[in-house]
Amino acid sequence: xxxxxxxxxxxxxxxxxxxxxxxxxxxxxxxxxxxxxxxxxxxxxxxxxxxxxxxxxxxxxxxxxxxxxxxxxxxxxxxxxxxxxxxxxxxxxxxxxxxxxxxxxxxxxxxxxxxxxxxxxxxxxxxxxxxxxxxxxxxxxxxxxxxxxxxxxxxxxxxxxxxxxxxxxxxxxxxxxxxxxxxxxxxxxxxxxxxxxxxxxxxxxxxxxxxxxxxxxxxxxxxxxxxxxxxxxxxxxxxxxxxxxxxxxxxxxxxxxx
Ligand code: NAD
Numbered sequence: 023x024x025x026x027x028x029x030x031x032x033x034x035x036x037x038x039x040x041x042x043x044x045x046x047x048x049x050x051x052x053x054x055x056x057x058x059x060x061x062x063x064x065x066x067x068x069x070x071x072x073x074x075x076x077x078x079x080x081x082x083x084x085x086x087x088x089x090x091x092x093x094x095x096x097x098x099x100x101x102x103x104x105x106x107x108x109x110x111x112x113x114x115x116x117x118x119x120x121x122x123x124x125x126x127x128x129x130x131x132x133x134x135x136x137x138x139x140x141x142x143x144x145x146x147x148x149x150x151x152x153x154x155x156x157x158x159x160x161x162x163x164x165x166x167x168x169x170x171x172x173x174x175x176x177x178x179x180x181x182x183x184x185x186x187x188x189x190x191x192x193x194x195x196x197x198x199x200x201x202x203x204x205x206x207x208x209x210x211x212x213x214x215x216x217x218x219x220x221x222x223x224x225x226x227x228x229x230x231x232x233x234x235x236x237x238x239x240x241x242x243x244x245x246x247x248x249x250x251x252x253x254x255x256x257x258x259x260x261x262x263x264x265x266x267x268x269x270x271x272x273x274x275x276x277x278x279x280x
């Protein structure tokens with residue numbers, strides 16, 4: 023415990039799923055946590071539950087759309103105002119968007135998916151890095167991509183493309199920010215039991231697990247949260263520019279089916 027004592031973190035998409043599990047784990051390990059999420063209702067639920075666990079002094083929620091530059095700037099500034107500094111930025115918010123054939127996909131859908139999944143990560147890196155460079159004490163930036171950014175899967179090509187861009191963005195940012203002591207790493211989750219995965223297809227994750235995933239149990243948000251904890255902590259001090267798959271071995275099984 024206390025692997026993040028005294029550190030301050032911003033987590034986008036922290037009101038649900040992977041982001042929420044990570045916020046809880048970071049709090050358990052002593053961090054101050056600012057959650058930014060579009061969903062105010064879920065954000066309030068999160069705040070209330072963390073207060074009940076005695077974390078109210080170390081937890082803040084801000085309604086934020088990661089595709090909006092002013093919102094991201096306000097989010098990282100809130101962390102500095104509330105807790106004095108920003109040490110960890112977890113650019114995690116994302117949407118899956120619609121599935122479909124390339125001949126049918128609406129260009130607006132492409133724009134919306136890239137605005138959240140890719141532009142949102144770019145803005146998060148940009149504004150966190152500005153603060154971290156000014157603080158001159160290094161930092162850890164973690165992005166959530168997806169196994170879909172490493173493989174191709176029928177029907178999910180907009181999502182796959184948006185996540186592939188996140189992987190390359192993270193590597194390029196790691197190269198540029200390394201001399202400031204800022205590490206940038208990307209997590210590629212496989213199939214994880216969250217509302218994003220269940221939406222519209224409640225049995226989807228179980229089906230993938232049974233048909234292709236080597237490890238015979240469900241991927242849970244906590245599995246990804248532990249990877250984020252490692253990348254946030256000083257235990258990964260010499261790790262930058264990586265893409266960490268946390269997928270029950272699914273990558274070894276080849277392309278993802280939708
Ligand atoms: P989730 O739906 O449980 O959580 C996503 C959160 O992001 C929600 O709280 C939502 O309100 C928030 N969000 C959506 N759009 C936003 C915006 N514009 N601004 C701010 N917040 C916004 O989903 P999750 O599974 O926890 O997803 C987290 C990340 O993990 C996403 O980037 C997703 O693509 C990625 N991922 C998930 C899986 C999986 O199997 N669940 C697999 C690979 C990658």
